[in-house]
Amino acid sequence: MFDDTRGFIEALRASGDLVEVEKEVSWDLELGAISRLACEKDGPAIWFKRIADYPDDITVLVNPMATWRRVAMAFGLAPDASIKDIYREYEKREGKLIPPVTVERGPCHEVVRRGSEVDLFDLPAPMLHEGDGGRYLGTWDLVVSRDPASQWVNWGTYRFMLYDSSHLTGFPRPTSHLGKMFQDYYVPRGEPMPIAIVIGADPLSHFAASATFHLGGDEAGLAGGLRGEPVDLVRCRTSDLLVPACAEIVIEGEVLPDRVGLEGPYGEYPGYRTGEMGNGILFRATAITHRKHPIFTVDATGYKDDSSTVTALSGALAIQKRLERHGVPVVDVYMPPEGAVHLAIVAVQYGGKEVARNILETLTSRRALISKIFMVEADIDIFDMGKVLHAFSTKCHPAHGVHVIHYEGRANTLTPCYSQGERVAQKGATVLFDCTWPGEWSREWETPVKATFDSIYSESVRRKVLERWRDYGFDK
């Protein structure tokens, strides 16, 4: 398993899933535009070797896990493993947490700058999208924070905007784990919250930080479980937080409980810049530590970015477990990357109004990130969006099959279809399309019969046709 970003880069290079750009590129939109286009084309990861205004010893890796091939490789699977196989592998590993190990020293401390030596502009944070509020770092990061009351340590992926030489502004959503910890403990006490922004750790530590994991969960242990071995952690230089020892770059500092700065707007993972601006948090840096020749990691946030695959995997499994706990007859869940973490396909043994209501209530009770759900029967291959769309188009009753739940104070503020007012109030709704046959319909007399090759012909007819397929004149 990969111990760091460098090992992963070597594997990507060997499999042909990496483009190394030797030509100098500008951090000011050029790098972002290249990276965005690569994402939209399901292209390889990109390692930019020369960034204008910066020395050649700092390079930038973009979109490390934005395709299923690269996710599979991060898990040590064959690059062409199916989505289903990756799901099953994640499911197998995520239940076995392996606690991290604390070590005395690590490569992330090869270079240490503190206090007045700190200049955040030494990091080639790109201006990713034209019109963003600023240059963003922390698009592919791992932010460490701790709740002193419970000693819970949270790892999360949160965006940060370069503000001046020693300040960043950020927008970990108020309902996020970090946002909640900050507001529940530090703000009422007027105490700054120490955090460490880790850039370029091993791929599965990033995966664990980005994964949908329960409040109070141990993401460092999850990273160990996914890796099959513990993550080595080393103590920060200006706080007692622990960070992955093999990380490329660590920014240490504190979030201020009574000071603010302007944050955003930013083109976020749904693929839009929705105009959330000015309501974030302010971070003051106390140190930057890094490896020699550090590699700055970036997610070109937007349509089909890294978060879409990570959440497609971890979010789907988290949803499945929650639904199981709440008595939903769930069989499988898929969150297609194209759905930008807003769409879930839920396969059930049986559907109907009660199951629909249960799913809606379960998935919107704390924070409601998903706004569209397709509920389908178990015979639909939920990983095949063509089949899902067919089920939706043919089986969902346009009046009785549509179920909606409304909520306030917990909606996803990044959902593009919400108005500015709804975003401020975190007001929204989730719709479920019931693409299952009504349970009260007689299977013999009322339920339409599916007329596809797999379902309408007898086994003997199918076998005969498949055996003679090439003889009929078909290539494959």
Place this chain on the structure above:
Amino acid sequence: MVSTNERKSWETFVRRPGDLREGAELPLALRDLNPGRKKYSVRHVVATVSRNPEEMPHVDTLFVRTVVGVLLPETWGITILRDLPIEVPGKPYHDFFASLKAAARDGDKT
């Protein structure tokens, strides 16, 4: 006056069309558009703005973007009167612009 004879370029974001008013002293978050490694660094200021920068030879240039980041076609002139602290007193997750306004007001009292 903090502005110098060298005309510099700044950019600011506004929530609503009427947020920039001529003649008034406005608290603004400006980002530096001048080339170099520190491009887009942020500065908090109190400034006056004008729709007719060509009539004011010594003012800086101000570009304006909307809350969703769309660049407005008009270019403004800006005269920076004084700086405000980069750490603005205020409550996290609450309106930054209200906090900046209060910081400017409190600065006026001292």
